[in-house]
Amino acid sequence: xxxxxxxxxxxxxxxxxxAATALAAMPTARxxxxxxxxxxxxxxxxETILAANARDxxxxxxxxxxxxxxxxxxxxxARLEGAAKGVEAVAALADPVGAVIDSSERxxxxxxxxxxxxxxxIGIIYESRPNVTADAAALCMxxxxxxxxxxxxxxxxxxxxxxAAFSRGxxxxxxxxxxxxxxxxxxxxxxxxxxxxxxxxxLIVPRGGKxxxxxxxxxxxxxxxxxxxGICHLYIDRAADPEMAVKLAVNAKMRRTGICGATETLLVxxxxxxxxxxxxxLGDTGCELRGDADIRAIEPRTVPASAEDWDTEYLDSILSxxxxxxxxxxxxxxxxxxxxxxxxxxxxxxDTAERFLNGVDSAIVMWNASTQFAxxxxxxLGAEIGIATGRLHARGPVALEGLTTYKWVVRGxxxxxx
Amino acid sequence: xxxxxxxxxxxxxxxxxxAATALAAMPTARxxxxxxxxxxxxxxxxETILAANARDxxxxxxxxxxxxxxxxxxxxxARLEGAAKGVEAVAALADPVGAVIDSSERxxxxxxxxxxxxxxxIGIIYESRPNVTADAAALCMxxxxxxxxxxxxxxxxxxxxxxAAFSRGxxxxxxxxxxxxxxxxxxxxxxxxxxxxxxxxxLIVPRGGKxxxxxxxxxxxxxxxxxxxGICHLYIDRAADPEMAVKLAVNAKMRRTGICGATETLLVxxxxxxxxxxxxxLGDTGCELRGDADIRAIEPRTVPASAEDWDTEYLDSILSxxxxxxxxxxxxxxxxxxxxxxxxxxxxxxDTAERFLNGVDSAIVMWNASTQFAxxxxxxLGAEIGIATGRLHARGPVALEGLTTYKWVVRGxxxxxx
Numbered sequence: 001x002x003x004x005x006x007x008x009x010x011x012x013x014x015x016x017x018x019a020a021t022a023l024a025a026m027p028t029a030r031x032x033x034x035x036x037x038x039x040x041x042x043x044x045x046x047e048t049i050l051a052a053n054a055r056d057x058x059x060x061x062x063x064x065x066x067x068x069x070x071x072x073x074x075x076x077x078a079r080l081e082g083a084a085k086g087v088e089a090v091a092a093l094a095d096p097v098g099a100v101i102d103s104s105e106r107x108x109x110x111x112x113x114x115x116x117x118x119x120x121x122i123g124i125i126y127e128s129r130p131n132v133t134a135d136a137a138a139l140c141m142x143x144x145x146x147x148x149x150x151x152x153x154x155x156x157x158x159x160x161x162x163x164a165a166f167s168r169g170x171x172x173x174x175x176x177x178x179x180x181x182x183x184x185x186x187x188x189x190x191x192x193x194x195x196x197x198x199x200x201x202x203l204i205v206p207r208g209g210k211x212x213x214x215x216x217x218x219x220x221x222x223x224x225x226x227x228x229x230g231i232c233h234l235y236i237d238r239a240a241d242p243e244m245a246v247k248l249a250v251n252a253k254m255r256r257t258g259i260c261g262a263t264e265t266l267l268v269x270x271x272x273x274x275x276x277x278x279x280x281x282l283g284d285t286g287c288e289l290r291g292d293a294d295i296r297a298i299e300p301r302t303v304p305a306s307a308e309d310w311d312t313e314y315l316d317s318i319l320s321x322x323x324x325x326x327x328x329x330x331x332x333x334x335x336x337x338x339x340x341x342x343x344x345x346x347x348x349x350x351d352t353a354e355r356f357l358n359g360v361d362s363a364i365v366m367w368n369a370s371t372q373f374a375x376x377x378x379x380x381l382g383a384e385i386g387i388a389t390g391r392l393h394a395r396g397p398v399a400l401e402g403l404t405t406y407k408w409v410v411r412g413x414x415x416x417x418x
Numbered sequence: 419x420x421x422x423x424x425x426x427x428x429x430x431x432x433x434x435x436x437a438a439t440a441l442a443a444m445p446t447a448r449x450x451x452x453x454x455x456x457x458x459x460x461x462x463x464x465e466t467i468l469a470a471n472a473r474d475x476x477x478x479x480x481x482x483x484x485x486x487x488x489x490x491x492x493x494x495x496a497r498l499e500g501a502a503k504g505v506e507a508v509a510a511l512a513d514p515v516g517a518v519i520d521s522s523e524r525x526x527x528x529x530x531x532x533x534x535x536x537x538x539x540i541g542i543i544y545e546s547r548p549n550v551t552a553d554a555a556a557l558c559m560x561x562x563x564x565x566x567x568x569x570x571x572x573x574x575x576x577x578x579x580x581x582a583a584f585s586r587g588x589x590x591x592x593x594x595x596x597x598x599x600x601x602x603x604x605x606x607x608x609x610x611x612x613x614x615x616x617x618x619x620x621l622i623v624p625r626g627g628k629x630x631x632x633x634x635x636x637x638x639x640x641x642x643x644x645x646x647x648g649i650c651h652l653y654i655d656r657a658a659d660p661e662m663a664v665k666l667a668v669n670a671k672m673r674r675t676g677i678c679g680a681t682e683t684l685l686v687x688x689x690x691x692x693x694x695x696x697x698x699x700l701g702d703t704g705c706e707l708r709g710d711a712d713i714r715a716i717e718p719r720t721v722p723a724s725a726e727d728w729d730t731e732y733l734d735s736i737l738s739x740x741x742x743x744x745x746x747x748x749x750x751x752x753x754x755x756x757x758x759x760x761x762x763x764x765x766x767x768x769d770t771a772e773r774f775l776n777g778v779d780s781a782i783v784m785w786n787a788s789t790q791f792a793x794x795x796x797x798x799l800g801a802e803i804g805i806a807t808g809r810l811h812a813r814g815p816v817a818l819e820g821l822t823t824y825k826w827v828v829r830g831x832x833x834x835x836x
Contacts, residue, residue: 021777024776025777106796106798110791110796119810120779120809223808223810241832247832247834248832251835357827358442361439361538361825363826364828366828366829367829367830368832369528369829369830369832370833373833373835378524378835379524379530379826380522391537391620392823393810393811393823395823395824395826396826397826405809405813407781408782408815409783409785410784410787410791411785411786413786414666414786414787416665416666416668417669417673417788417790
């Protein structure tokens with residue numbers, strides 16, 4: 001079975017490489033036409049896709065999937081239309097391929113430029129959301145890459161139906177169907193084969209919960225673009241505007257608690273005048289506060305924090321709170337405990353803000369804004385394949401440009417090297 | 419011993435991280451002053467360093483090191499001065515840290531920018547050239563990174579002496595000595611510990627022969643920036659200028675045969691008028707030509723090529739030669755056999771050249787220039803830490819910019835996400 005999975009992925013990889021070669025040289029308009037045709041095919045197949053999805057939801061309920069998982073799995077006409085519109089929106093994004101990053105001319109007359117090119121073959125490993133099938137395929141293709149999609153077993157029928165429509169749209173528009181292939185088995189060995197397929201797959205993007213990302217990061221031989229945790233911090237400086245501090249603390253924690261940009265730890269400068277109002281406002285929203293005796297003295301609803309709290313991504317209405325000694329204390333805490341996703345400062349002191357923005361080593365650093373803005377759409381990228389907390393290639397929200405690399409193009413007139 | 423190596427590297431990594439944090443925030447002038455002080459200390463310690471090097475060379479000769487290896491190992495006053503001047507040259511390069519890649523303002527007033535920051539801690543694993551100790555440390559530090567250097571056992575005394583001088587220069591200039599640490603043992607377990615030290619080391623750069631690079635790429639859990647092979651191609655199109663074709667073929671192969679940018683395979687369009695002159699000129703230089711009966715019919719000194727020849731990096735006066743059907747045939751051969759380092763076309767037909775430059779998927783593609791130009795210095799980068807053939811982060815010659823990454827800096831005025 002293991003061998004079968006390796007053979008399967010090697011074969012899909014070879015076909016993906018051929019499609020990637022075609023996509024790399026394809027004009028923007030043809031890629032966009034293909035995606036619009038794929039979106040139209042998804043709408044045309046709505047009945048079939050929703051029926052397939054109903055089978056998945058029924059099986060999931062019978063297998064005891066939780067309500068949250070069933071909700072992620074479930075499609076309805078509005079969600080499916082949203083998925084198709086998402087594909088159309090990607091087709092309207094600016095194409096990064098072919099853009100000249102920089103260029104120069106050498107004294108010997110050689111003209112150099114760095115030109116954006118697709119990465120090649122991208123493997124997407126995801127869980128229960130079937131709309132990722134269309135969304136991830138669209139982002140890969142618009143940036144000139146071929147996609148190998150491996151969705152969760154619980155969404156197998158939905159994914160097959162969406163992929164069948166997507167493929168038909170591509171071929172109707174004259175694009176290679178191998179540009180977006182769906183792994184036909186939900187056997188877990190296929191994931192293992194993808195993770196070690198260096199040479200066949202150039203990049204893996206996991207889309208799902210922490211256990212999926214952890215497995216991918218642990219096992220992969222292929223480079224991975226992902227974040228494991230979003231342990232985001234909001235620091236309230238002594239020079240913070242008190243009203244803004246309350247507003248941002250409540251928004252950063254409570255607007256949506258389940259997203260990776262939600263704040264998990266609030267750091268408050270010991271010299272900040274009125275911490276009680278912030279903690280009371282948070283407590284009033286129903287947020288559980290965890291802290292030490294100092295914090296309990298400020299807000300009596302606080303429960304004691306344990307050592308693990310500072311390294312925990314709650315994704316829930318829970319917030320760890322600590323007093324720190326100014327911006328240097330905040331930065332020291334963040335250096336120890338942040339997952340380097342998004343960390344923010346609230347202050348009216350520009351020099352303190354700049355110290356924080358320069359000194360905090362995270363993919364996203366913010367001044368006087370809610371950490372919940374950590375999102376490709378909010379950043380104006382039009383979409384995102386994910387948020388990366390690794391240090392190489394692309395960091396933070398990643399959209400089309402992050403799915404490209406570059407090559408050096410050298411134009412001469414017969415220069416030999418002396 | 420394995421455990422000792424892990425502990426050693428974890429400890430060095432922690433000290434490197436602290437130094438990296440200091441370097442990341444350090445003004446350009448202070449980094450440059452530190453490097454100039456390090457260069458001066460190397461010159462001041464010349465006698466000690468040359469004596470240490472003499473011990474290494476003597477031991478190497480007694481252990482039967484080849485002449486080529488002994489030559490790489492050997493320092494003399496001129497070479498040592500060259501190493502010091504190299505460090506000074508790096509100090510004069512433009513500092514990439516802090517550069518704003520792009521910026522935008524969102525409709526809600528959030529101001530976004532992507533700012534270059536150092537990668538963090540970089541591990542350099544190298545072989546017999548002791549000058550890498552100073553050269554690699556300088557490149558890492560000028561780009562704001564801390565370096566962990568692990569040189570070859572055959573150069574242990576030389577590396578220690580150079581590192582001692584370099585460190586003293588740094589501390590004299592008020593920089594942290596931990597910015598450039600030398601692994602104190604030549605035990606191979608230390609290399610293994612570095613390769614799996616993800617979290618402590620952010621990037622590994624191997625500098626040495628193919629077996630070192632292969633081991634690093636095979637074992638590393640930490641991302642690696644490297645190239646394994648330089649199987650470079652020169653394609654002579656039907657529309658090539660015949661004189662330029664002869665000149666570039668001889669230069670691309672024979673100027674220096676031992677560098678990664680040397681051409682290893684010559685592809686000649688079947689429709690090119692005068693291949694005999696090119697092959698005769700190569701044969702006259704003493705280059706061994708390998709090809710099939712067609713090539714032998716053109717140049718009788720040709721010996722038969724085997725299947726492996728097309729995938730071989732000779733690094734010697736040997737060239738495999740094949741006839742191909744135009745630019746499409748050349749691109750098909752290159753797609754199968756290139757190591758994606760550097761591939762070049764010689765032609766006067768601009769459209770054919772653009773087809774090749776777009777269609778060949780290598781880190782460097784060239785038109786009417788010798789593949790031997792594949793070099794950071796020749797590209798105007800001022801130096802290079804290496805040439806990368808991977809697809810992510812940085813490709814081709816890598817200097818200071820390739821040793822940085824970026825972060826998103828978001829400046830608001832109290833925006834909460836709706």
